[in-house]
Amino acid sequence: MRRSQSLVPTLREDPADAEALSHKLMLRAGLIRQLGAGIYLFLPLGQRVLDKVNAIIREEMNAIGGQEITMPVIHPAEIWKQSGRWEGIPEMFKLQDRYGRDLCLGMTHEEVVAWLAAREIRSYRDLPQIWYQIQTKERDEARPRSGVLRTREFLMKDSYTLDPDVAALDRSYGAHDRAYRRIFDRCGLRYWVVQSDTGMMGGLGSHEFMAPAAAGEDEIAICEGCGYAANVEIARGVPAPPAFPAWTREEVATPGARTIAEVSRLLAIDPRLTIKSLLYIGKTSGPVLVLVRGDHALHERKLARALGQEVRPAHPDEVRQHLGAPAGSVGPVGARVTVLADEHLKDGVYVVGANRDGFHLRGVAPGRDFDCRFADLHTVTAGEACVQCGKPLVVEKAIEIGNIFKLGTKYSVALDAMYLDESGREQPIVMGSYGIGPARIAAAAIEQLADGDGIVWPWSIAPLHVYIVCVNVKDQAQRAAAEAIYDACRTHGLEAMLDDRDERPGVKFKDADLLGIPVRVTVGNSLVKEGVVEVRSRKTRQESRVPQDKVIDAVHAIRATESRN
């Protein structure tokens, strides 16, 4: 590519509406432009990065027997009605054709896969199968954000496995796990494989691939001792217990104290000696009083999982109606609703709301002073002990770059995707589904590797390998040498950008740093005076001066030390 003729619109300043580092840099480096909320164009260099990522994905998917196909973006409503997902997904874009027939834009493709399988898979001899595509998904996200990290239209590699039984599904799942690790390793990312919530959609198990980054939307808990890693949606930890005083049960006046902080300050006690009582309304069960330790936060998904239904916080008037006291003074003793407590409240004595405005009860022991069910409900915080080995947990923000999911037979049963087993019996196909977000890989790489001057691409997914700066394009000797190096790169399999613009050197150097292409070759004065050019690593910033005919060797040498493949 010649810079003078390429669409690489770099920006000198941070765009006003970008917050995340990767968002700013992708805009500034001219990789993307925004058309609307969560709708992006990929410009030439951004496209090249996606191409690199997708090539790696294809290689590794093909290596485990994946077969690439392309499924439609427009789906007839019928298959979604059959699976039961036509209603109740607010993210689904729905539309009608000119005859008024209902259609939707594909946000995922389990239905289409099951439809295909229902028609083409008949015998156990046809199994297993791995089908995948790299294709556009459409989701009407409630809140698109952070540039390319959560968008309404995005590229996804989605694959689907078809197996005769759960044991075979486990093998397909394992193959994906290994392929994903190779993919993310090759893309130069630091990541964790974490246990994740299978959600309301059910399923037999799932894992997420999480790349730690400040812009990440998810939080993961990690044990550096034993390798335990889980999304905080399900992560368990053992909080350090406080020293319990020898309290006897009594009512204490706490005028005006509503929050845990106020109550513990008033009573001059450790907040860990209090219990936070929260009234929730279950979709089917009605009111439930939920208890967590005063210093803990309830994780609503954990609550929903424990109850097996969706929940919402009660309104203030509902709190008064069910408990006879305002929020801030409520507690489990004498409450006429179901009580669910965090499992770490089993032992000890606490201060709880008295269900009487301005009063709390001191010395209350869960199980003794009130009945309740125990479950893991609190959000893990950094420093809690690992449930497996006892070492302190670390909590990090992370970008979900991939997920693998054991679906089971939900879709095959719904869409009648059956096969005949060895004994001639009809059985539902056992499915799995697996996703990777190529743009998220690019953003995660930027987040993890960028420095103060811009992007630092790993070799494997860099849009180009070499950035050639011709310091003064009006100097014929420089110009000729730069062109010769540019040609040499091409003949030696190196992808190069020749910055042939008539700009000040500083402009070109700043741009080279911003773009993050692994090697910069500078053709300038030292060529004229000493016959050498400079070859510089973007990552290490180390520079060597080499004769013009040794440039390719020097580039390969840097690549050999910095690249994993």
Add this chain to the structure above:
RNA sequence: CGGGGUGUGGCGCAGCCCGGUAGCGCACCUGCUUUGGGAGCAGGGGGUCGGAGGUUCAAAUCCUCUCACCCCGACCA
């Protein structure tokens, strides 16, 4: 969906409180000089001030409605 914020030339912003007919930096065009870390001088082009309505002699500025985008939360199959 709840809360907060922002819309002024391609980009980043000032002007708005206190109404008087739009300005700065960068970018862009022309010329000259300059060429190793975002050059200098001179000249020049480009803006329905997000949109609609209203108040007023007069609206970027005040009022009402509306649209778009960003951030926090909820949601995220």
